[in-house]
Amino acid sequence: xxxxxxxxxxxxxxFKLPALVAFAAHVxxxxxxxxxxxxxxxxxxxxxxxxxxxxxxxxxxxxxNFVEQFPAFITSMFLCALFQSxxxxxxxxxxxxxxxxxxxxRYGARKLGxxxxxxxxxxxxAIGVMYILPLLSIIPTLL
Numbered sequence: 001x002x003x004x005x006x007x008x009x010x011x012x013x014x015f016k017l018p019a020l021v022a023f024a025a026h027v028x029x030x031x032x033x034x035x036x037x038x039x040x041x042x043x044x045x046x047x048x049x050x051x052x053x054x055x056x057x058x059x060x061x062x063x064x065n066f067v068e069q070f071p072a073f074i075t076s077m078f079l080c081a082l083f084q085s086x087x088x089x090x091x092x093x094x095x096x097x098x099x100x101x102x103x104x105x106r107y108g109a110r111k112l113g114x115x116x117x118x119x120x121x122x123x124x125x126a127i128g129v130m131y132i133l134p135l136l137s138i139i140p141t142l143l
């Protein structure tokens with residue numbers, strides 16, 4: 001039983017920073033939801049309608065894109081924390097959160113054109129690295 005408790009303490013320490021990053025991601029997510037509410041009121045588009053004004057459509061797209069990427073982000077970050085390093089996972093996760101928030105602000109404000117990749121590229125790269133790092137630890141144990 002003592003070994004189990006010690007293992008839990010190690011995991012708790014390893015997941016502290018990724019948990020803070022996950023919380024920050026949820027704050028960004030809540031901002032997207034509040035943005036939809038504000039856009040519905042501003043453009044007089046009431047549920048269940050999901051389109052009707054280009055500015056409203058952009059706000060919906062920002063939130064939908066967040067929801068599409070979030071499972072890959074959260075899974076990869078905690079796998080990276082478990083099999084590699086909580087600090088590395090948190091740093092890469094923070095990259096995703098910062099660029100996700102910046103993307104939402106820019107896209108929602110119609111300020112993105114061809115520079116969209118400056119905002120989405122780092123997000124995809126962070127998720128990719130967070131998936132690859134655990135595999136580097138897992139695969140050798142299978143051979």
